[in-house]
Amino acid sequence: MSGQSILNQPLLNKGSAFTKRERELFNLCSLLPYQVNTLEEQTNRLQEQYNQLKRPIIKNAFMQNIHDQNETLFYNFILRNLKDILPIIYTPTEGEYIASYSHVFHRPRGVYLNFTESDQLEHVLLEAALQNGMAPKDIDVIVVTDSEEILGIGDQGVGGVAISVTKLVLYTALAGINPARTLPVVLDVGTNNQKLLDDPLYLGWRHERIRGDEYDTFVEQFVDCVRTNFKNAFLHWEDFGVDNARRLLTRYQPAMSTFNDDIQGTGAITLASIMAALKLTDGSMTDQKIVIFGSGTAGIGIADQIRAYLETRCNLSKEEAAKRFWCVDKPGLLTQDLTEGDYVITDQQRVYAHSKGEIKDWKLGNDKQHPQLLDVVKNVKPTVLIGCSTVHGAFTEEIVRAMAEHCDHPIIFPLSNPTRLHEAKPADLFEWTQGKVFVATGSPFDPVEYDGQTYEIAECNNSFVFPGIGLGCIVGRTKHCTDQMIFAAANAISECSPSTKSKDRTKSLLPDINDARHVSAKVATAVVREAIKQGESRRQFEDVQKVVQEFMWEPKYAEYELMQ
Incomplete structure (x- = not known):
C-alpha cells in the first residue's frame, strides 16, 4: 500500500502523525500538511472539536466518523474520556442511532449476512476477515445479532449491526482486544417492525422475520462456518429475542466457546452487584428472596445465573434454588396455570413459575385476582427487587415502602435502559427507604444526596x-x-x-x-x-x-x- 490507500484504512491510518520518513516511503508527502503531530496532540485537537458539539446523537455521529478514519486515535480518545463518552457510543445514545440507522447511514461497517443470500454466507465471512488483513484463524472474537431485541427499543432489523460494532468497540477499549482481530455480524432474517417495513429508505430485507426450521438452518450454517474456519474465535450472541436467545445458547454452548451477553453478561454483573452488597451486610445468598419484574431474556437470564450460582456454590437443588425467585411479567406473577390473552409462558420462564397452591392464601389488592408486582412484594417480602421491564416508574413509592418495611437493607436494581425507561430514580429509592437501600442502575446516574451523605450510584452495566x-x-x-x-x-x-x-x-x-x-x-x-x-x-x-x-x-x- 501507499498514498491514499493507506489513509483510507482506519486500522493503518495515522493522519498527521505519519513521520517525515514514512511520508517519503509511502508517497504521503503531498497528501498531508507539513506539521507532524504526536498521538497526544491529535487527541487534544479531537477533544477541542468534540467539546463544541452539544447533542449526544451528534457526538455519536462524530465518533463514528473518527472510527472510520483512524482507529488508534479513536480508541485513545475513548480511553481518555471513558466515563463521559461511554453513554455516547453505547447506551443510551446508541439506541437512538440504531433506530434511525437507514436514515443516517453513511458507510457500512460490519458483516451483513442476508437470509436470501445464504449460499454466499461462508464467502462473505471469509472475505470480511481478509479485509482486515487477517486469516480466519486470527480472529479472536465475533459478535453476532439478529436485531430482534435491541437496547430496550425492540426489533430494529438490519440496523442492529451497529450494536455488534459497538460491543466490539468495548471489547477493544475495555479489554484490549486488537480491533483487527474482531468481526461484527448481523443476521438479516427480516423484521417484524412495521415502521421499518413501510420505510422506503429501510436498508434491510423487507420481509417479516423468518421463524422455525428456516431460521434454525440459517443460524446453524453461520455457526458451522465459524466453527470450521474461525477456530480460535469466541462467539458472542447479542440482542436475540426471548424465543431464540436461551435456545441458541443451550444448543451451541456444549460445542464451542460461546456466550450470550443478555443472558450471562447481565446475570453476571447483577450477581456481582448483589455479592458486593451482601459483603457489606454479611448476608448470605441463600437467604435472599428475589423478585424480578420483567421476565424476558434479561430477567430470566439474571434468574438463571443466580440460580446456577445457588446450585453450584451453595449446594442447593435446582428446585430449591428456583423457589428463591418470583418472576413478574406483563400479566403479573408467573404461575403454572397462568393464561391471559395471547400470553404464553416459555419453558425458560416455567422453571420459576409458582403453583396456585403456593399463593392461595395471598391477599390481593387488584381486581384481576392475579398477583401484580405490589401484591408480590407485600406477600413475598423480598430482599432483592430487580427491574428489566422497560416500564418507566414501575417501582412506585408504595411498592418500595412496602419492601422496606420488612427488609433492613433492600437491594433494588432498576436495570432497564435507556434512561427514559428506568423503573425508578435512585434519589426516590433512598427517600422511600430512609436511606437503607442498595442501588444499581442500568444507565448512569449522578450521586444522590440523602441525610447529609452522598451516595455513589453503581451502573450495573455489562461493560x-x-x-x-x-x-x-x-x-x-x-x-x-x-x-x-x-x-x-x-x-x-x-x-x-x-x-x-x-x-x-x-x-x-x-x-x-x-x-x-x-x-x-x-x-x-x-x-x-x-x-x-x-x-x-x-x-x-x-x-x-x-x-x-x-x-x-x-x-x-x-x-x-x-x-x-
Missing part, C-alpha cells in the same frame, strides 16, 4: 463483565465458557467494588468505569485460572496475570517499513 470474560476465553483459548468461569468473573468484579473494599456503603457497589481496563484484566485472569482448573483451557500459564496484561492491545502508533 464491566463481558469484555473481561471474552478476554479470558481468548487468552486461554477455552473449549467452552462455563458457569464456573462466569462465577469467577462475577466474584472478581465484586472484589473490585469500592464499597466492599472500604466497608463504606456510600461508595458504589461497582468499580468506576475509568477502572474498566483494570477490572477486565482482573476478570480475565480469574476466568483463565478457573478454565485451567476445570481443564477448559487449551493453554497453560505459570503467570496468568502477566500473560493477560501482555495480550491487551494499546492504542499506540506502530512504525511502518517498506516490505522487502
Whole structure:
C-alpha cells in the first residue's frame, strides 16, 4: 500500500502523525500538511472539536466518523474520556442511532449476512476477515445479532449491526482486544417492525422475520462456518429475542466457546452487584428472596445465573434454588396455570413459575385476582427487587415502602435502559427507604444526596463483565465458557467494588468505569485460572496475570517499513 490507500484504512491510518520518513516511503508527502503531530496532540485537537458539539446523537455521529478514519486515535480518545463518552457510543445514545440507522447511514461497517443470500454466507465471512488483513484463524472474537431485541427499543432489523460494532468497540477499549482481530455480524432474517417495513429508505430485507426450521438452518450454517474456519474465535450472541436467545445458547454452548451477553453478561454483573452488597451486610445468598419484574431474556437470564450460582456454590437443588425467585411479567406473577390473552409462558420462564397452591392464601389488592408486582412484594417480602421491564416508574413509592418495611437493607436494581425507561430514580429509592437501600442502575446516574451523605450510584452495566470474560476465553483459548468461569468473573468484579473494599456503603457497589481496563484484566485472569482448573483451557500459564496484561492491545502508533 501507499498514498491514499493507506489513509483510507482506519486500522493503518495515522493522519498527521505519519513521520517525515514514512511520508517519503509511502508517497504521503503531498497528501498531508507539513506539521507532524504526536498521538497526544491529535487527541487534544479531537477533544477541542468534540467539546463544541452539544447533542449526544451528534457526538455519536462524530465518533463514528473518527472510527472510520483512524482507529488508534479513536480508541485513545475513548480511553481518555471513558466515563463521559461511554453513554455516547453505547447506551443510551446508541439506541437512538440504531433506530434511525437507514436514515443516517453513511458507510457500512460490519458483516451483513442476508437470509436470501445464504449460499454466499461462508464467502462473505471469509472475505470480511481478509479485509482486515487477517486469516480466519486470527480472529479472536465475533459478535453476532439478529436485531430482534435491541437496547430496550425492540426489533430494529438490519440496523442492529451497529450494536455488534459497538460491543466490539468495548471489547477493544475495555479489554484490549486488537480491533483487527474482531468481526461484527448481523443476521438479516427480516423484521417484524412495521415502521421499518413501510420505510422506503429501510436498508434491510423487507420481509417479516423468518421463524422455525428456516431460521434454525440459517443460524446453524453461520455457526458451522465459524466453527470450521474461525477456530480460535469466541462467539458472542447479542440482542436475540426471548424465543431464540436461551435456545441458541443451550444448543451451541456444549460445542464451542460461546456466550450470550443478555443472558450471562447481565446475570453476571447483577450477581456481582448483589455479592458486593451482601459483603457489606454479611448476608448470605441463600437467604435472599428475589423478585424480578420483567421476565424476558434479561430477567430470566439474571434468574438463571443466580440460580446456577445457588446450585453450584451453595449446594442447593435446582428446585430449591428456583423457589428463591418470583418472576413478574406483563400479566403479573408467573404461575403454572397462568393464561391471559395471547400470553404464553416459555419453558425458560416455567422453571420459576409458582403453583396456585403456593399463593392461595395471598391477599390481593387488584381486581384481576392475579398477583401484580405490589401484591408480590407485600406477600413475598423480598430482599432483592430487580427491574428489566422497560416500564418507566414501575417501582412506585408504595411498592418500595412496602419492601422496606420488612427488609433492613433492600437491594433494588432498576436495570432497564435507556434512561427514559428506568423503573425508578435512585434519589426516590433512598427517600422511600430512609436511606437503607442498595442501588444499581442500568444507565448512569449522578450521586444522590440523602441525610447529609452522598451516595455513589453503581451502573450495573455489562461493560464491566463481558469484555473481561471474552478476554479470558481468548487468552486461554477455552473449549467452552462455563458457569464456573462466569462465577469467577462475577466474584472478581465484586472484589473490585469500592464499597466492599472500604466497608463504606456510600461508595458504589461497582468499580468506576475509568477502572474498566483494570477490572477486565482482573476478570480475565480469574476466568483463565478457573478454565485451567476445570481443564477448559487449551493453554497453560505459570503467570496468568502477566500473560493477560501482555495480550491487551494499546492504542499506540506502530512504525511502518517498506516490505522487502
